[in-house]
Amino acid sequence: MYILQLCQGEISINVALFHTIEEGRKFISQLPRYQYEEIEGFVYEYFIPDYMPDYIELKYNGHIVPLTTYMFTGEGKVDICWNKITDLSQPGNGMIIGATRVDAYYVPNNELKDYIEKREYNYICVKQYLESKGYDVERAYFGSEDGEAILYSDDTGEWHFLTHMDPDFVESKDILKDLGI
Template sequence: MYILELYQNNYSKDLVAFDSLDEGRDFVSKIPGYTIEKEYGLENEYFNPENIPDYMEIIYNENIVPLSRFMFEPEENVEIIWKEISNLSVTKDKIIEGYSKIDAYIIDNEEVKSYIEEREVKYGFIKEFLESKGYEVGRSFFGSEDGEAIIYRKKESEEWHFLCHLDPSLLDIKNLKINLEEIVDEGLI
């Protein structure tokens, strides 16, 4: 299922929903001045409100959708954004399609469980390793632009230091123990 969002100048309106993107695009093609541009493999859809009359109706599957140029600011295009959403009224017995925001990162729903599990295992390993070397380890910056991070300090110190973010790049490190040993041996922490 796809929700049609109209977006202009930090204002958005979820207008209607469709079972397929093809149906949705058939509907928006009836908006005067509707444009779809393809650039770098991405599609950008929009319309200019100056092309909309004072009042019009778009009839789709016997539904009447009112539209007016007075609904929008005249100077800027209105972006058309498609938001895919799962219909839980339909039984599928699988993880819903789409993505989830995990801290500061967007993760495919199919990968959310393994991403969180691997992230927490790596955090636990780093924490255990650094504590064995005499460091106190914590987490900070949850919800920040770059996401949650691992911080550390010598037990007798009051000053915390940044080690790394708990982000997808941390999960790409295969030999974490070797990397941590090199960091500690080189006196970087």
């Protein structure tokens, strides 16, 4: 099942749930100037609300969904996003498909446990090493656009950026060597 979301800047509006993306595209393509583009293997779907009437009703399978240009406050296009969601009412077969956000990155659910364990292990290695050299260590930037990072300071009290705790940090086999410390 797929949730249709309309996204513009910080605004994200859940519109409807569909069994397939194709059903959802049939529905949303009723919007004026709906665009579907495939560029280098990536699919982009959007519309420009400037071309939408102040009020419009989209009809699908006996339902009427009202939309208005006043739903959107930003300038420019509105991205159409499809979020696959698992119906937990149906019998399952293990890990649900999809991905989970970790800081600024999405990690496939079937890799999440290993990713978190490696991330925390690498952080502990870096922290213990730096502390053994007399540095104070701090995690910072949680929730930022680039994700959490490691900062360190010496006896002068000045803080320095070391690295983001991103997928490259997690996948490092020898984190201290890779960071050059």
